[in-house]
Structure formats: structure tokens, C-alpha cells
Amino acid sequence: MSGLLNGIRVVELASWTYVPCGGAALADWGAEVIKVEDTAGGDPCRNLVVGGLTPESSPVRANFMMELGNHGKRSIGVNIKSERGRAIIGKLIASADVFLTNWLPGPLERAGLTVPQIREFNPNVVIARGSGHGSRGAERDRGGFDAASYLARAGVAYALSPSDVEYPVTQGPAFGDLQGGITLAGGIAAALFHRERTGRAPIVDSSLLAQGMWAIAPDIAAADYYGVDRIPAGPAGTALNPAVNRYKTRDGRWVQLMLLQTDRFWQGFCERIGRSDLATDERFVPLSNLVANQEAATAELRRTFAERDLSEWQKTLADEPAVWATLASPREVLDDPQVAANGYLMDVTDDTGKHYRTVCAPVQFDETPPPPSHSPEYGEHTEAILLELGLDWDDITAAKDDGAIL
Template sequence: MGKPLQGIKAVEVAMWAFVPACGGMLADLGVDIVKVEPPRGDPLRGLSIGGMGKGAIDFSWESYNRGKRSVTLDLKHEEGRAVLYRLLEDADVFLTSLLPPARRAMGIDEDAIRARFPKLIYASGSALGPSGPDHEKGGYDAITFWARGGISSSLTEAEALHPVGPPGPAFGDTLSGAMLSGAICAAIAKRALTGEASSVDVSLLGTALWSMQRYVCQATADRVQKFPKPAADKPHNVLVGTYRTSDGRFLALCMLQADKYWAPFCEAAGRADLATDPRFADAAARRENISACYAEVTTLFASRPLAQWKDILSRQQGQWDVVQDVGEMKDDVQALANGYLKHVDCQDGTQIPMVGLPMVFDGEPLASTRSPELGANSDAVLAGLGYSEEQIIDLKVQGVVL
């Protein structure tokens, strides 16, 4: 099966996680991604996080740079830019995360690139968007997406000593990268339909607002600064929330149609008396007696271990699931069956785990390959552009190519 975007070529001049994650996503979709790195490489290559030991697999690098070809070019050097321009001659997309001043200094800003290549889609990932007083300011997902975007504050208790941090590395970067890949796909479709090439920008701040739009819009309309977190022991609906089991695990319920699911839930759980209790007979009664109802349900869940609850809840139709740890995902039958978690061949007899795109085309998950070593494809790519062996050696002597 051919990949959806097979035949599209993109040149990526980007670093860290946000825009490279977009490039990795496009590579899985079939785009030929040529990643242009400075001679020292994308700084993400040398970032040590998560307790990685010497020689350990860097899963951030592997995830965001899957399936690309790596070329090293010093774009501060005129000869380096000349190579880049030749790369762009048959490219469909130019993808970058460099800040506007750096782009202008290197002659790879939108005006300069589009003047040379009017049919090229110019795609940028920014911190704060292409307009406004802060449009040239840099950012990272932990500060721009998570903090400035209102997400951390919305998760933090009123009297907390510290705001809640992101759940993992590059959380906002990967979401923003997915948004940028969607914008690029739309630009590819627009060009195919109209012949017009677009410039597109997706920002960390914009993605955060999109993710938080329900609260952002409500706060704007109601003129409030922050919505208080509801008291855990007084939910609006006792069938929406998390409950601890007797073996210390948690179950998440999301039965929004409370009256539809209340009696069948109670019956399956062996507490039909709760459904007939006048205090809990319908949603209005349960809300009026929420403390008592919540206490009953909490005690009920605490009376049995997770395995028993999984069996009990499977006998009723209300929506629920287990609160899983990341280490359990490798055994999730749905993640495995749909290719959301897979193992990629390293070509040396070993494999590494990788998360697949959450997209299934024609019933089949998309394949992935490993990320490239620094400059692994420089010689081959330059030769494909028409550079002779002597010219390639000369570029290396000048320090333009690694």
C-alpha cells in the first residue's frame, strides 16, 4: 500500500521537538523529508533527559526524526545556502522553526524563499504566532504552551505551592507538530486544487488556546480569570470521575447520561438498593444529596480489586476505563492491534519501540523507520543534486558540509 503523501518532498530546517515532530509525522505519511542540520547537529541530539544513560536510545530524537534523511549544511555560509536552494528546486514544502531574525540573516525568510520558489509551501512553527509584538520571541512548550496557554493554571489547586507541570517531555510540541502537519496537508491540497502555494504558521500558544477553547471562551464571556476546580467529593455527576479500587488502582467513569446508566450500574455492582433509594432516584435527587451519594459510590469501588471491577463494569453499557500507567501501554491490546505502538527494525538484528501515528488508512497502520545519524545522507543527497565528488570534498574542506 502506498503512503498518502508519497511523492511529496519537504526540506526541514528546524531543531528541538515542535517542528521536527511535524516532519516525523509527515515522513510516516510518505513525505520525503530532508532534514538540514548545522555541522554540530540539531541540539536535541545532545539533550540528556529522563535519566538516559550513556549509549541509551534517545526516544525523543527517534520519535520526532523518524524516516528522515540528514544533511549537514552551514547555512551561515554562502555555499551552504546555495546547496539549500538546490535542494528546494524540486521541493514542495519548506519547513522551519528558526526565529525570524535568524531566517532573515540566513536569507531563508519567507520573502526570500518565496521570491525564488513561488510554488513552494512555506511552513513555520512559532512560539507565539506570526503577528503581534511578541511574534519574533522564542519559546518552548513548557513555558509557551503549558504555562502561558493557561493549561497549567487550570490544573493547579488554589493553594498549591507550585503550578502543575507538563505530564512528559515535549507534550505541547507533539500536539503543535500535529497541528502544523494538518496545516501543511491543507496547503498541499489547496495547491493541487488551485495552483496557489500558501505560507502557513502554527504556534505553541495557538495550539494551547485551541486545546483549552471551552474554558477560554467561557472565561472571556463571563469575564472571569480562572475557574475553580470543583471539590473532588462533590461531583456534578457521581458517574463521571475516578474511583480507587481496593488494590490501589483507579477507574475512570464518564457516563454523561446519568439517569440512563445509574440503575444498570447499580444492578451490575450488586447495589440495586442505591437505585431505588429516594435520595438517589434521579439526577436531581443525587445532586441534592451528592455528598451521601458520592460516599456510597466511593465505598463501593473501594470494596473490590480492579480485576473484579473490570468484570462487573463490562456487564453494563456505561462508559468507563482503567487509569493506566505508561508502562502498561505496551500490553494494551487496542494499541497493539491498531499499530499505535510498534517496534521498528534497527537493521542490526534489534528493534526499538515507537509510537505510530494515530491514523489508520484503509485498515492498515503506517510504517515507520528509524531516525538518521548526523549527516548520514549528505554525500548521497549532494550527489543527487549534481555535485561531483570533488565538489563535495571541497564543501567539506570549507566546513559547509560535515
């Protein structure tokens, strides 16, 4: 069942991608998520251009970044700094199970949305906060984005960059945001379970800094245990164990080997790739010798993989019992039969009838993908939500005249 959270209402006061994609995961799991946007343009992610890919140049009427973080939600446009707007946000929170936000403590305080004030609206609401650097400490009010707070400050780029490259690794858009969002969604689910069990609604906190540290926790632990900067790694393109490395094919593609139990798989692997001589070469067996002579072994495997195209290697390794994979492009992932079999992509239709796909939250229940859904238009559901809250058309008209709503 994809509707595990049916009946749960989430009020989301958040923008960009990190916290909103946590809300999108909750929507995938069945929650009703109401996205609160301001009256001065809404979520700035609506106007985000990544890699020169503008919404105007897209063949479908959808912003792919907005779809990732906001599909399945409803949008209401409210000026929460106005008196009427604050009354509306209060009614929303009073009706909610979860208040989800990435607003920092200072702006929340100025908006009259501190924890005690939120509890005045609804003492049983789970308050969930996603930040750049955590809810405590001197930098609690400092904003963050994933390339800075996750990739840079948490040590991710340092840990993943080979020592011999000129520039450290970078990331694609929202890389840390998406990891952080699904973690935050899991924390919210745990808080709802706790509330169900005990009647007490906890505060949930996570941050991009914490998520980045979790991503490279082995390196951070090793830094403490051994006094090193990170887990030792060789130059780019090498690995201490040559059977856990990437190799380039004749047509410029790559194969990732993951023969972690190398002594168990080495002989059969070598025979399968037509190099049975490597299986009996005393330099490469057992594993301790393979590691000791990794330069020679890596050279042999590089030479072998460079003799055939990727398609040939895929056929050769089709029955390989050890783990390996092709380095796939995002376009190839779209058509991966295993992706289709598991419903990992959501097929959506825009208002002109054109189809597009977006990635679902990476957790399913009872082997059931979530139903297709799209991101709401800016303030699309403002009037409908206000009517549900008990406002009449005179109230709505007055709020529009005051500029309290779109």
C-alpha cells in the same frame, strides 16, 4: 494506504520536538522528509536527557525523544551561513514541496530565508512555520517551549489545576509539542491540497500558544461568556457529577467513569457494581439530585471501589455499556491489545538487532499503519542527498573542505 503523501518532499529546518514531530507525521503519511542540521552538532534533541534516561543507559541504540520526532527522515548536515551552504539549501528548497521550520523571523532573515527569498528559490513551495507565540506581534521573535508557551502562558496549567493543590499541574516531555506537531502537519496537508486545487502555495502558521488555547478552548470561552477565570471545578478528586469521576481501587489503581448520559446508565451501573440501593436512592436520581448530593454519592462510590482490586473491577465492568477506563501506565499501553490491533506502535530494529517501539502519528489512512522507520544518524544522508541534487564528488569535497557540509 500509509503512503498518501508519496512524491511530496519536505525540507525541514527545525530542532527539538514541536515542529520536527510534525515532520515525522508527514513522513508516516508517505512524504520524503529531509532534516537539515547544522555542522556544529546537529539537533540539540540528540543530546537531550529526560528523567535521567541517558542514551548510554538504554538497552537499544536509539534516543527515544529523537525517534518520536524524527523517525522516517533523512539527515543532511549543512552550514547554511556559508556561501556554499546557502547554495545547497537553495537547491533543496527548489526541489521541495514544503519548507518546514521553527526558526524565528530574526534568524531566518539573517540566514537569507525570508518568505520572498524562499520564494526566489521556489515560488510553489508551501512554507510552514511553527513558533512559540505566533508570526506577528511584539513577541514574534521570542522563543518558546511547551511547558512555558503551551502549558503556562496559554492557561492550560491554570485550567487543569484543582484549586486546593499547592502546586499547579505539570506535564511530561513534549506534551504540548506533540499536540502542536500533528496540528501543524494537518495544516500542511490542507495547504498542499489548496496548492493542488489553485496552484497557489500558502504560508502555514501555528504556535504552541495557539495549540494550548485550543486545548482549553471551553475554559477560555467560558471566561469570556461568564467573566470567570475558568470553568468551575471542585477540589481534587471531586466532580460536579460523581458519575464522571475517578475512583481508587483496593490495590491503589484508578477507574475513570464517564457516564455522561447518567440517567440512561445509572441504574444498570449501580446494579452491576453491586449497589442497586444507589439506583433507587432519591438523593441520586434523577441526575439533578445526583449533582445536588454529589458529596454523598462520591463517598458511596469511593467506598465501593475501594472494596476490590482493579482486576476484579475490570471483570465486573467488562460488559458495562457506559464509557469507563482504567488509568493505564505507559508500560501497560505498550501491551494494550487495542493498541496492537490498530498498529499504533511502530516496531523498529536497531543496528544491533534489538527491537524497540515508538508511537506512530495518530492518523491513519485506509486502516493502514505506516511502515517501521527510525531516526537518522546526524548527517547520515548528506552525500547521497547532494548527489541527488546534481552535485558531483568534486563539489562535495570542496564543500567539506570549506566546512559547508559535514
